[in-house]
Amino acid sequence: MTDVQKIHALRVLKVLRLIEIFRLARFARYTWFMEALFWKRSKILEMFNIVMTIFLMAHWNGCLQYAICFMEHYPHFPPEVWIFRDGLHLGGVSVNRKYTRCIFRAISQMLAVGYGQGPPVTTSETWVVMASMLIGITLYTLFVAYMARLVASLDYSGTKYDAMISGVKEFMRFHKIPIPLQRRVLNFYDHKYRRKFFDNEKFLKRNIVSPPLRKEILMFSCRHLVRNVSFFKDASTEFIYNIVSRLKFQVYFPREIIVHAGHPTDGMYFIEHGKVETRLPEGEIVEKITEGGYFGEVSLVFNEDQETNVVAVDLCDIYRLSKLAFQEVLNEYPQIKSAIENLALMRKQQRKRTSIKDETPSRS
Secondary structure, three states: OOHHHHHHHHHHHHHHHHHHHHHHHHHHHHHHHHHHHHOOOOHHHHHHHHHHHHHHHHHHHHHHHHHHHHHHHOOOOOOOOHHHHOOOOOOOOOHHHHHHHHHHHHHHHHOOOOOOOOOOOOHHHHHHHHHHHHHHHHHHHHHHHHHHHHHHHHOHHHHHHHHHHHHHHHHHHHOOOOHHHHHHHHHHHHHHHOOOOOOHHHHOOOOOOOHHHHHHHHHHHOHHHHHHOHHHOOOOHHHHHHHHOOOEEEEEOOOOEEEOOOOEOOEEEEEEEOOEEEEOOOOOEEEEEOOOOEEOHHHHHHOOEOOOEEEEOOOEEEEEEEHHHHHHHHHHOHHHHHHHHHHHHHHHHHHHHHHHHHHOOOOO
C-alpha cells in the first residue's frame, strides 16, 4: 500500500467518526429527565424539545452531506462540488468553519431558501439536497401544527369559552334575537364564566374525584359564601358541606325578578355578591337583603306561596338550594331544622308587624 493510499484510508476512518453525531440525541433524554424530575410537562421544555429536534435533524443533515461528498471525491475535489466552492478542502481549515458551513447549507435547504453556497452539481448531491428539502418541509409542517396546538393548550378553558360564545352568537343570529337582548345574554355568559369555561359538575362527580378531595374543593370554592352568611356561622362542617354540595350557582342582572309573588318558592337563595329587594306586588319595598343574606326559607318552611317579589338591584351572584334538597338536608339535621323554622317564623312575624304599621293611619 502506497503512502497516498494510507493517507486516504486514514481520512476515510476519520469520516467514520461521524457516528458520534448521534450523541446529540442525548439532549432529548435530558429534557425527558427534567420533566420526570419536576413531575410535570412544562411548555418551555416542550418548545425546547421541538427546537432541539429541528436542530438535531439539521446537524445530521449537514454532517452526512459533508461525509457523502468527502468520500465520493477525495482526494481530488472537482471545482463544481460544494466542498471545493466553500474552500473546505484546503488544509488548515478549522473544524468550527467546516461545521458552520455544513449547518448553514443544511438549514438553507431544509427551509427551502437556498442551496447554501450553490446548487447541486453531481447526481449524489442532487439526491441529498432533495432529501434535505423533503425532510425540512415535513419538519416545518409539524412545527407549525405543534405550535398551534401548544398555543391553544395554553388557554384550554378560554378556547372552550370562545367556542361556546360563538355557538351562542350563531344561535341568536339565526333566531334574530334583538340586539339589546343579545348584549344581555353575552354579559351573562361573560360574568358567569369569567371568560373561562369549566364543566364543574363533570369535574366534581363522585366517581372522578375522591369524596375527601371533592369536599375540600367545594368548601374552598364557596368559602366567601360560608364566611358571609350568618346562617352558617354556628353550623357544623358536615352540615355546611351538605348544603354547599347541593347549591347551584345563578346570575341575575339588575331589575330581574328572582322570585315572583303569588307563586310557590322553588328553593332557598343565598346571596354571595350583590343586593336584592323584596317588594309587594304594588311595588312597595319591604326589605333589602345584601351580601351574606338569604331568602325563600319562609315559603319553604310554611309551604305557602311567596308574598313578595324578590328583585335584583345589582348584578347578583346567588346560590340556590332546591326545595327537595332543602327538605333532605333538614331531615338529616333535626336541630338545624328547628332553628330554621324559628328563624322563618320570626321573619314572617316581622313582616306582618311592618305591614300593620304601614296600614295604621297617622295621628296628628
